[in-house]
Amino acid sequence: MTQQGVRWTADQVLALAADDASRTAGSKLGSAGSWSGTGSAREEAVWGLCKGSGATPYRTVVDLADPSGPAYRCSCPSRKFPCKHALGLLLLWSGGEPVPRAEPPEWAGQWLTERRARLGRNTEKGEKGEKTEGSAADAAGGAADPEAARRRAERRAERIGAGATELEQRLADLLRSGLASAEQSGYGLWDETAARMVDAQAPGLAARVRELGAIPGSGPGWPARLLEECALLHLLDRGWLRRAELPDGLAATVRSRVGLTGTAGGPPVRDNWLVLAQYDTADAKLTTRRVWLYGTGSGRTALLLSYGPVGRAPELALPVGLALDAELSAYPDAGRQRAALVERHAPPEPTPVRPPGVTTVEAAARYGDALRDDPWLESVPVTLGDVVPTPDGDSWQLADADGGAALPLTSSAASRPGLWRLVALSGGAPVKVFGECGHRGFTPLTAWPTGAGEAVPLC
Amino acid sequence: MNGTAAALPPSGGTDTWEELVTAALLGTDRRTPPGVAPGPSAPLDLLDRAAAETVRRRAGLRPGPAAPRPEPAPGDPRPPLPAAAARRLAMLLADRPGAASGGRRGAAPDLMELLPQWLATANARGYAAPPQVLPALLDAARGRTDLRPAALEFAGPRALWLARLNPDWRFALRALPGGGAVLPRPEETDRVRRLWEEGLFAERVALLAAVRSREPDTARELLTATWATERAEDRLMFLDSLRTGLGPRDEPFLEQALADRSRNVRATAAELLSALPESALAARMAVRAAACVALDRTRSVPTLVVEAPHECDAGMERDGVVPRPPTGRGERSWWFGQLVEAAPLATWPTRLGGRTPEQIVALPVTDDWRGELHAAWCRAAVRQRDPAWSRALLGSPSAPEAGGPGAVSLAERAKLLGTLPAGERAEWVAGFIATHGLSEAFQLLGVCAVPWAAPLGRAVVDALNIARDAGSYPWSFSGVMGLAERCLDPSEAGRLDALMAVPDEPEDASPGAGGYWAEAFQRLVTTLRLRGVMREELEAP
Numbered sequence A: 001m002t003q004q005g006v007r008w009t010a011d012q013v014l015a016l017a018a019d020d021a022s023r024t025a026g027s028k029l030g031s032a033g034s035w036s037g038t039g040s041a042r043e044e045a046v047w048g049l050c051k052g053s054g055a056t057p058y059r060t061v062v063d064l065a066d067p068s069g070p071a072y073r074c075s076c077p078s079r080k081f082p083c084k085h086a087l088g089l090l091l092l093w094s095g096g097e098p099v100p101r102a103e104p105p106e107w108a109g110q111w112l113t114e115r116r117a118r119l120g121r122n123t124e125k126g127e128k129g130e131k132t133e134g135s136a137a138d139a140a141g142g143a144a145d146p147e148a149a150r151r152r153a154e155r156r157a158e159r160i161g162a163g164a165t166e167l168e169q170r171l172a173d174l175l176r177s178g179l180a181s182a183e184q185s186g187y188g189l190w191d192e193t194a195a196r197m198v199d200a201q202a203p204g205l206a207a208r209v210r211e212l213g214a215i216p217g218s219g220p221g222w223p224a225r226l227l228e229e230c231a232l233l234h235l236l237d238r239g240w241l242r243r244a245e246l247p248d249g250l251a252a253t254v255r256s257r258v259g260l261t262g263t264a265g266g267p268p269v270r271d272n273w274l275v276l277a278q279y280d281t282a283d284a285k286l287t288t289r290r291v292w293l294y295g296t297g298s299g300r301t302a303l304l305l306s307y308g309p310v311g312r313a314p315e316l317a318l319p320v321g322l323a324l325d326a327e328l329s330a331y332p333d334a335g336r337q338r339a340a341l342v343e344r345h346a347p348p349e350p351t352p353v354r355p356p357g358v359t360t361v362e363a364a365a366r367y368g369d370a371l372r373d374d375p376w377l378e379s380v381p382v383t384l385g386d387v388v389p390t391p392d393g394d395s396w397q398l399a400d401a402d403g404g405a406a407l408p409l410t411s412s413a414a415s416r417p418g419l420w421r422l423v424a425l426s427g428g429a430p431v432k433v434f435g436e437c438g439h440r441g442f443t444p445l446t447a448w449p450t451g452a453g454e455a456v457p458l459c
Numbered sequence B: 001m002n003g004t005a006a007a008l009p010p011s012g013g014t015d016t017w018e019e020l021v022t023a024a025l026l027g028t029d030r031r032t033p034p035g036v037a038p039g040p041s042a043p044l045d046l047l048d049r050a051a052a053e054t055v056r057r058r059a060g061l062r063p064g065p066a067a068p069r070p071e072p073a074p075g076d077p078r079p080p081l082p083a084a085a086a087r088r089l090a091m092l093l094a095d096r097p098g099a100a101s102g103g104r105r106g107a108a109p110d111l112m113e114l115l116p117q118w119l120a121t122a123n124a125r126g127y128a129a130p131p132q133v134l135p136a137l138l139d140a141a142r143g144r145t146d147l148r149p150a151a152l153e154f155a156g157p158r159a160l161w162l163a164r165l166n167p168d169w170r171f172a173l174r175a176l177p178g179g180g181a182v183l184p185r186p187e188e189t190d191r192v193r194r195l196w197e198e199g200l201f202a203e204r205v206a207l208l209a210a211v212r213s214r215e216p217d218t219a220r221e222l223l224t225a226t227w228a229t230e231r232a233e234d235r236l237m238f239l240d241s242l243r244t245g246l247g248p249r250d251e252p253f254l255e256q257a258l259a260d261r262s263r264n265v266r267a268t269a270a271e272l273l274s275a276l277p278e279s280a281l282a283a284r285m286a287v288r289a290a291a292c293v294a295l296d297r298t299r300s301v302p303t304l305v306v307e308a309p310h311e312c313d314a315g316m317e318r319d320g321v322v323p324r325p326p327t328g329r330g331e332r333s334w335w336f337g338q339l340v341e342a343a344p345l346a347t348w349p350t351r352l353g354g355r356t357p358e359q360i361v362a363l364p365v366t367d368d369w370r371g372e373l374h375a376a377w378c379r380a381a382v383r384q385r386d387p388a389w390s391r392a393l394l395g396s397p398s399a400p401e402a403g404g405p406g407a408v409s410l411a412e413r414a415k416l417l418g419t420l421p422a423g424e425r426a427e428w429v430a431g432f433i434a435t436h437g438l439s440e441a442f443q444l445l446g447v448c449a450v451p452w453a454a455p456l457g458r459a460v461v462d463a464l465n466i467a468r469d470a471g472s473y474p475w476s477f478s479g480v481m482g483l484a485e486r487c488l489d490p491s492e493a494g495r496l497d498a499l500m501a502v503p504d505e506p507e508d509a510s511p512g513a514g515g516y517w518a519e520a521f522q523r524l525v526t527t528l529r530l531r532g533v534m535r536e537e538l539e540a541p
Helices: A010-014 A020-028 A084-094 A106-124 A146-177 A180-199 A203-212 A222-241 A248-258 A360-373 A417-426 B013-026 B042-059 B083-094 B111-125 B131-143 B145-163 B167-175 B189-198 B201-214 B216-229 B232-243 B248-257 B263-274 B280-292 B314-318 B331-342 B347-351 B357-362 B370-383 B387-394 B410-417 B422-436 B454-469 B474-487 B490-500 B513-539
Strands: A035-041 A045-050 A058-063 A071-074 A269-282 A286-295 A301-309 A322-330 A339-344 A379-392 A395-400 A405-408 A431-438 A441-449 B293-296 B303-306
Touching (some): A010 A084, A020 A084, A020 B083, A058 A084, A146 A203, A146 A222, A203 A222, A222 A248, A222 B013, A222 B042, A269 A431, A269 A441, A301 A322, A417 A431, A417 A441, B013 B042, B111 B513, B201 B232, B232 B248, B248 B280, B263 B331, B280 B331, B387 B410, B490 B513
Antiparallel strands (some): A035 A045, A269 A322, A379 A395
16 A cells, blocks of 8 residues: 555445445455546545446446545436445445555546535535435425524424324224223224324324334233233323423433434534444335444444435445544433434544443333433333343343343244344353343343454344 | 244233133124123223233243253364354355356356365364354255265354254265264274174164274274175175275185175175285186187287187186176177276287386287277276376377277276376376367366366366467366366466457367356466465465
């Protein structure tokens, strides 16, 4: 490596990939055979032509100048982001293959110049930070007429209030005639009610209502589960209708549970954030990516959310087990740790730090405590210190290495392939496991062996 | 509740909660729980109480009692895999066949095809597998039986520990002798004898093979002791394990097995004996075969005359000759073939005036017996692992009949090549390709040592280049291309760069062929580079 500047390692490049498939596809393209016309300008940009299946090669450019993360541009039709060509190009460049230094050709230079001009403008206006955290609701608000915004918010609150009142009525009807009737009515009833809640601009209520529909078909014990969820929905309705009487923190939680996303307004916290876990969930319209971070300095745990349209990975991708120097800003709800990534100061780097662990008893107590601030909470993020994955009948549990207590795995976690990675890593010995601990059990997300060894993602 | 079977609800709450659930299930019109008055506000009162109960129950959850912990997995003393190699392995395992777009192969390498080579190298270096890849490794081995031996060796003791916990991986326990139990060493005489006498069939086969590979005589003695009481199918399997380390001291036992009740056992014993040129059976066969072949010196050119046997007598049958020919073959030529195949090759120079194998193979043969005679000699050369005869029967690779359907088929040639040293094998195949091109070479390339020796590699690349210039499409050569990707020496990659460019299309070429060839060569070069990197990653200390 004769060039100046910091060149990345292959690990850092692969960490950018949206999923395993992209990682594999990208690494196949990470050798000189696939490329022509490659070049790099200082350590700020790299480009090249990649032979694809068509007659014209794809034009791939990566802009590395932005400390908040690289930007990609490729003429291929892939909807993955970054696409395999961008990954392959970065691997080629990071692997010390000859990428000559040069002036960018016109097609690359134009995009780089335009992008940097645009970035410059944004920085001047002080609007950085929205790139990764695309909260749908009111990210762009504030700048316009404040009076109009206030009136809009008022109208929306009225609608939600009407929706909550209507929902109370439906729940009362259901309880009057009995949950047994819900078994016959199936999804139809709930889907229609959910649609009414969408009309009332209360997406949080709508999502909860929709999930009620699945409970009667969820196997033995469903009446208890349905009653729990109906009761919590009722609690949320009441919370919204009487939010003026609630303490500030709880009121903020109610607002966010109902579906009014606040803005990340907390003071920015700069720390070296260890990436604990990253996983996606998808519904009919949206892929939601959750990234758990642990502040190695502050000891705080934070959750980043990122969204993508269905079938496409969300833009934010952080490598599990690495740490990044960044500023986060918290969202206002009291119980949850949601935060927004304000600014990255350096790309993720390996770190020997592991989060401190607790026992299974402490983990369960932590969930109980968290319910005080947010009774709707399904689970809390917890790192279990020394636990042994132990088979328990048809399922599995995480048993304290010292002592006789164990947390059961959630039934979905016990049927995922990650379970076997966890069992293999442990080999009957204690491991450290980060995951989500809640009333359904424990969902392991990442594990560390007792001795030396890197973090093993389980999701 | 909610699947947390092992978690205990706080004491005292159960009854209240059950009453709430029952009332909710039936409806407040029919039933109200204690403390809730019937009436229009009953449903919401019930929900209020249920909400408080739900949060109370959740907040009070405690861990349950731990089930018995699993036995810890046995340790793996091998050194850990270098980090880069570990990442590479994860990548190879993530590349599921069919995950990429089907049909045309494109310019990117087939990672899954490189897994066998990766495993072989890692095993040769003696690295331990990273525990977290074991599930993916076991899944890959489950889908591909050809991967199993190398994958399980690499996966090591922890994989067996895992396989006992997951029924999907039970194959790993079956693949290992005695379900993964440790076999006694040959010097542990008592344990060996007890396992041999009391073990299950699979355990006994594994034990016999293990003992045979270290102490051939002990293995045979074990077998002799119980021979009379074994079932016919088992006798056949046990007899087969004597192939390893076969030697003159096995003769008395094999000779006795020639009188076995089972015809298959007799045939296998005869086959093993004929591979021992000093054995009495080989001598009997030599007498019989020699009686069928004579040199007629009265002709202008000395010529071999064949007089096939007129009957298959009891003695021949006892020595393993199968009396009934397959449909469509004459009895006499069938018997003749078997006699020559089982006779020691050293018979022939003595019988035929001290001629060398080359001179003997060159002799004309009367009455269309040449094919039958040479084919039988081929089988004999392979069975007796005789390089001199193999060389003579293979002939010169550039001989015109080597490419066409001569007396010796391609399959036989491939087997004959297997008896030659690796370097000579590669050189012969290189010569063959240089003269006859690639269309017939696939089978022969399959027996060459990997990575291919330099002359062979060059011959293949040159032939591919010629095929491209001839204007055909690369998929006519996809078999050889695939082999080249896996077998060419990675250091050859540099010499191939020039071939990756898309050439100007000659007028008579197939449309678009140039582009496809460039793509195929790109894949070849990329795969070779990748293999080079893979090897380096495994070299790292």
